[in-house]
Amino acid sequence: MEIHVNQIEKRSWVEINLYQLRQNLIEYRSQLKRDAQIMAVIKADAYGHGDVQVAKLLSRCGVTMLAVSNIDEAIGLREAGIAGEILLLGYSSPIYAEVLRDFDLTQAIVSEEYAQALVETGIRVKCQFAVDTGMNRIGIDADNADECEHIIRFYANKLNVTGLFTHFCAADSTGSESTAFTWEQVSKFKAVVDRVSDLRLPFIHCCNSVAGLRYLDGSKVFDGIGDIVRLGIILYGLAPDNSITLPAGILPALSWKSSISMVKHVHAGESVGYGRTYVADNERVVATVTTGYADGLNRLLSNRGFVLIHGKKAPIIGRICMDQTMVDVTHIPNVKMGDKVVILGKSGDIEYNANDMAKDLNTIGYEVLCSISKRVQRFYLDS
């Protein structure tokens, strides 16, 4: 199956294979213990995949819990008709208390001070306490379980508290130190959860994608601290870290493509692009690609990265421009105007995904995916 996009008309676009996304969900679920549940993390426009389209697919697959980063993302989903639980993982100003209630959103409580500020709005916001077990980002401090219990009980009546969650900070590292740290986070979280178990809060969760695979796979005792996994990066088919091998069948769902606008010969001694950073040492065939850094193609790939054309690597030469990029196609026959360029994805036998590009940029695949800008149109292979 292929998505048909008129390449001459399209400058820079992303194709998202919703069949693959569903496959990733099914494969991932099959790895977990039987009663585990999925909360799909679709923040940052579903890691660049389009949150509304992804939410609709997930809803057809029976996923009823979603997580986003902020109130605008949550409202966007509600306005597109997305039902179910939507948890905001990060701060919203208390001035939005009424909006949170009206859109039936669940707000993460980032601190005691924040809980108090919400109470003072007079609106009984639906919320879940973030519990800090070592990330030191948000949450009440699990190192003081007594205090945590006191805070949760105090606010349980004043707000509509529906759950507790924590976040692991080293679950993607398989080293023994990180693994021990994660288990320590688990036990700190469990201590807090146990103290308020009589409140019967329905949403207790701690695992991100990779923690779900490593710690919730049914072989480990993980009782009493929830069986909800916050599934992010692996849903999109990428490992959180190159050291993690994903189950077979989980593959990237996103490809990023572009077109060639012109092909020319550059003679020895001529330069290409701003700052004349590339100078041809002999006759080269150079193609111009209609994608630039404003589309999210990181400028640090200038004179370093490559794109795929006709199943071959075409090195980026000169500096990446705002909307265009020049590549060397001397070794690729018959490249012409309108030809398809693969920036992320498969071309012939070569695959270059967001994690591969991340490695070349010394960052993570998450950032590569989130950096593909809004003006890059998304097309869907629908399931």
Ligand SMILES: *Cc1c(COP(=O)(O)O)cnc(C)c1O
């Ligand atoms: C982003 C996020 C996740 C998802 O993490 P992945 O590594 O993409 O699975 C889970 N929980 C919280 C609190 C997050 O911020």
